[in-house]
Amino acid sequence: MDAGLTLNSGQVFLWHMHGRYWYGIDGGVVLKADDTGIVGSSGHTPDFFRDADDIDAIRARLRRDTSLRDAMERYPGLRITRQDPFQCMVSFVVSANSNIPRIRRNLEAICRAFGGTAALDGMKFRTFPSPERLGGAHISEVRSCGTGYRSPYILAAARAVCSMDFEHIRAMPYREARRALTAIPGIGNKVADCILLFSLDFLEAIPLDRWIVRALQDRYDIGTGQVPHTDTQYDSVHDEAVRRLGPHAGYAQQYLFRMVRDDSGKPLKW
């Protein structure tokens, strides 16, 4: 497992290197990681790097595809993360039409304004706020985190989560789970797929952003290369991609995303 690669692949935004370890916020706790996995925590220790997945079997299945074989050879240590669902939800609401350095700044501001504190290895951190704390904030307080027109969506998400059970969604069929999330204002299909893939164990979720839809068109002749604009278009592209890439298409998506970003001249920059 390559922690640096995984933590800098557009899945998480609140991780930093201190010394020879990575430290990151995952909900109410601080996690410590290296290439062996999670090696410390201020609280509980989740399966953040999805060690329970049979990664060899997943990679063997994906290797049947030429593009993915290339991507997996370039990024052998890349993994999907299993994040705190509420933090993941807010992260990708914030990500809409933004860029990674700014998403990171916005989320750090949210932790600073509303989050709790935790300590690990003698360092102090601000953790991610609870849904109740963030949902109880005033819109102007959220706006001061630099989140612009997404600010009311952040509040809507936090308040929705207060009367919602992520475990209930985790147990639903994929399409139904995605539907439950897109019922929340500010969460469309792409953001819902990020939440499902990165925090709720839906490995068939494929976040269809501008980069992935281009890659699916270029490499597989799936879709038009334009970002899907309606549910019908999104489902059509998603269904065809899963048919082509299999039930772990979410992993495939992450290898492709990393590769096309690196090859674009606009590599992921932290």
Added chain:
DNA sequence: ACCCAGGGTCCTA
């Protein structure tokens, strides 16, 4: 002064 950023929503035909 432009254009773009891991989009979503609302309006129109």
Added chain:
DNA sequence: TAGGACCATGGG
């Protein structure tokens, strides 16, 4: 159901 405008903000 498909196409367009608009949305705040910061960087190149």
